[in-house]
Amino acid sequence: MPLNYSKWDNLELSDDSDIEVHPNIDKKSFIRWKQRDIHEKRDQRKAEKDALRAEIDTNNALAPRLDELVQHTKTEGSAYYSREVAKLSAGRQERGNKDGPDGPTTDDMILSLLLQIQQQDNVKGKTGDDLDQLLVSELEGHKQKLAARQTQINFELEQMEKEDSKKITSDGIREGWNSGYVAKAEPEPQPKPAADKGKKKAETVIETLNSPSASTSKVADADDDEGDDEDDNIPEADDVMRQFANLPSCVPSSIPLSASTLPSNFDTAKSLNVGAFETALQFLSKHKILLSANNNTTDSLLLEAFNAQIASNSSLARRCVEKALMIQYCNKLGPDGVNLFFRRMVGSKDGRASVVYLNDVLATYSRIRDRSKALSEQQSSSGAGEEQIQLVAEDENTVIGFEIPDGPPPEVIELEGEAKEKLDPEAVKAWLQKRWDIFTGFPEEFQEALKSKDLTKVNKVLGNMKIDQAEEMVALLDQAGILNFSSPEVRDETGR
Known part of the structure; x- marks a missing residue:
C-alpha cells in the first residue's frame, strides 16, 4: 500500500525543502x-x-x-x-x-x-x-x-x-497519543494543612472502646485566653466533611437535644439506628480522605458543631459531634479501625460499645451547647462596645464645619470673571444638582444634624449607624463638598 504524504503539502518550509536557488546563494x-x-x-x-x-x-x-x-x-x-x-x-x-x-x-x-x-x-x-x-x-x-x-x-x-x-505550524501541535499515559482514578481532594503541633487543639481521647472511661472526652476549654488562637489553627470543614455531617444521625430521634446521657432503660436492640451506621460506613468507604491524620476531620467537625450551635442549629451541631467522634474512634482503633468500629456498633450482642459511643456524643455535645450559651450571654451583656465612625480633627485648633447647599441649582447659571472662561455653565449646574441630590439623599435625621452645623450632633448620628453606612455617609460628605475643607487633618476614627 503506497504511503500518503499529501498532508505535508501544508508545511510552509522545512530544512530539507527542495528549493532551487542561485548558485551564488547558500x-x-x-x-x-x-x-x-x-x-x-x-x-x-x-x-x-x-x-x-x-x-x-x-x-x-x-x-x-x-x-x-x-x-x-x-x-x-x-x-x-x-x-x-x-x-x-x-x-x-x-x-x-x-x-x-x-x-x-x-x-x-x-x-x-x-x-x-x-x-x-x-x-x-x-x-x-x-x-x-x-x-x-x-x-x-x-x-x-x-x-x-x-x-x-x-x-x-x-x-x-x-x-x-x-x-502546519508549531502553534497547532497537540499531543495526540502518549504511550506512557496510564488512566488513573481521580485522586481524593488534597487534605488541608495540619494545625500547628505546638499548640493545643480540640480533641477527644478514648482509652478503650468498652471501658467506662471512654466517655471521658476532653474538649479544649474555651475559657482559656488562647481559645481564639486555637480556633484559628483548626481548618474549616470542607464540602465532604459537611456532607458527612449531614448524613442521618446515629443518635435515636427519641433522645432529646437537651439530654447529656442515654436514659437508663435504653435498649440498643430496639432503639439503635442501624441504618444510619450503615450509611456512614458506605460514605467513609468512598471518602477515605476523612480518615487521614493530616486532614484534621475531627477538629474541623467539632469547630463546625460549635459554629452551628452558636447559630442555634442544634440538630446539625449534634450530628457534627457524632461524626467527629466517629472518625476519632475509627482512627484510635488501628489500621482496621473502621471495620472494627462499625462491627462493634451494630454487631455486638450486649450493645455496650454503642452505649459508650452515644453517651460520649451526648456528653461532648452538652459541653459545646453549654459553652455556646455562656458565650452568647456574655456577648449580649457586653454588647455596648460596637465600632463607630466619628469625624475628628487631628489639630485641636482646627474647626470642622459644614457647607450645606441651599437648594437645587437655578435654571440658568451665569459665570463671571475667570470662571466664565474656564468653566462650562452646564457642568457647573450638573455639579450643583449632584451636590443637592446627595444632600437630599441623606436620612432626615442626618440632614437635620448637618443643618445645625454642630459636629457633636453629626457624630452622634454617625455613631448610631452601622459601620458600612457611616463610612458611606462620610464619603458622600467629602464627594459633595459639604465638609468645608478636605485636608488630611480630618480622618475617620474607629473606636469602641
Missing part, C-alpha cells in the same frame, strides 16, 4: 531567511488578530451605551443629550483631561462621538423637536455603522483564522 542561508520571513509575517498576522479582537471587545462595550443614548434621547430629547455631555466632560476634567492607562476609555469615546455630532453643520442652529429628531437620527446612524463594522471585523477574523489553519 541554500541553507536562503532557507533560514525564508523561515525568518515566514515567522515575521506570522507574528504580524497574530498582532492584527489581537487588534481585531480588542476592537470587538470595545464595540461590545459601546453598543449598549449607544442603545441607552438613543432610547433616552427619544424620550427626553436634547436636554438629556446635553446632560450626558456635561457629565462625561466633568468626569474627564477630574482625570485632568487624560486618557486611561489603556488608552481612551468607553466614556471618552462616547463623549467624543457626542461632541462630534454637536459640531456637525446640520445640527448647529437646530432647536426644539427638530433638534431632538436630528440627534436621534445621528445616534441611530452611528449605531448602524458600529453594527456593520462589527460584522466586518468578525468576517475578517474568521478568514484569517481559516487561512492560518491551512498551514
Whole structure:
C-alpha cells in the first residue's frame, strides 16, 4: 500500500525543502531567511488578530451605551443629550483631561462621538423637536455603522483564522497519543494543612472502646485566653466533611437535644439506628480522605458543631459531634479501625460499645451547647462596645464645619470673571444638582444634624449607624463638598 504524504503539502518550509536557488546563494542561508520571513509575517498576522479582537471587545462595550443614548434621547430629547455631555466632560476634567492607562476609555469615546455630532453643520442652529429628531437620527446612524463594522471585523477574523489553519505550524501541535499515559482514578481532594503541633487543639481521647472511661472526652476549654488562637489553627470543614455531617444521625430521634446521657432503660436492640451506621460506613468507604491524620476531620467537625450551635442549629451541631467522634474512634482503633468500629456498633450482642459511643456524643455535645450559651450571654451583656465612625480633627485648633447647599441649582447659571472662561455653565449646574441630590439623599435625621452645623450632633448620628453606612455617609460628605475643607487633618476614627 503506497504511503500518503499529501498532508505535508501544508508545511510552509522545512530544512530539507527542495528549493532551487542561485548558485551564488547558500541554500541553507536562503532557507533560514525564508523561515525568518515566514515567522515575521506570522507574528504580524497574530498582532492584527489581537487588534481585531480588542476592537470587538470595545464595540461590545459601546453598543449598549449607544442603545441607552438613543432610547433616552427619544424620550427626553436634547436636554438629556446635553446632560450626558456635561457629565462625561466633568468626569474627564477630574482625570485632568487624560486618557486611561489603556488608552481612551468607553466614556471618552462616547463623549467624543457626542461632541462630534454637536459640531456637525446640520445640527448647529437646530432647536426644539427638530433638534431632538436630528440627534436621534445621528445616534441611530452611528449605531448602524458600529453594527456593520462589527460584522466586518468578525468576517475578517474568521478568514484569517481559516487561512492560518491551512498551514502546519508549531502553534497547532497537540499531543495526540502518549504511550506512557496510564488512566488513573481521580485522586481524593488534597487534605488541608495540619494545625500547628505546638499548640493545643480540640480533641477527644478514648482509652478503650468498652471501658467506662471512654466517655471521658476532653474538649479544649474555651475559657482559656488562647481559645481564639486555637480556633484559628483548626481548618474549616470542607464540602465532604459537611456532607458527612449531614448524613442521618446515629443518635435515636427519641433522645432529646437537651439530654447529656442515654436514659437508663435504653435498649440498643430496639432503639439503635442501624441504618444510619450503615450509611456512614458506605460514605467513609468512598471518602477515605476523612480518615487521614493530616486532614484534621475531627477538629474541623467539632469547630463546625460549635459554629452551628452558636447559630442555634442544634440538630446539625449534634450530628457534627457524632461524626467527629466517629472518625476519632475509627482512627484510635488501628489500621482496621473502621471495620472494627462499625462491627462493634451494630454487631455486638450486649450493645455496650454503642452505649459508650452515644453517651460520649451526648456528653461532648452538652459541653459545646453549654459553652455556646455562656458565650452568647456574655456577648449580649457586653454588647455596648460596637465600632463607630466619628469625624475628628487631628489639630485641636482646627474647626470642622459644614457647607450645606441651599437648594437645587437655578435654571440658568451665569459665570463671571475667570470662571466664565474656564468653566462650562452646564457642568457647573450638573455639579450643583449632584451636590443637592446627595444632600437630599441623606436620612432626615442626618440632614437635620448637618443643618445645625454642630459636629457633636453629626457624630452622634454617625455613631448610631452601622459601620458600612457611616463610612458611606462620610464619603458622600467629602464627594459633595459639604465638609468645608478636605485636608488630611480630618480622618475617620474607629473606636469602641
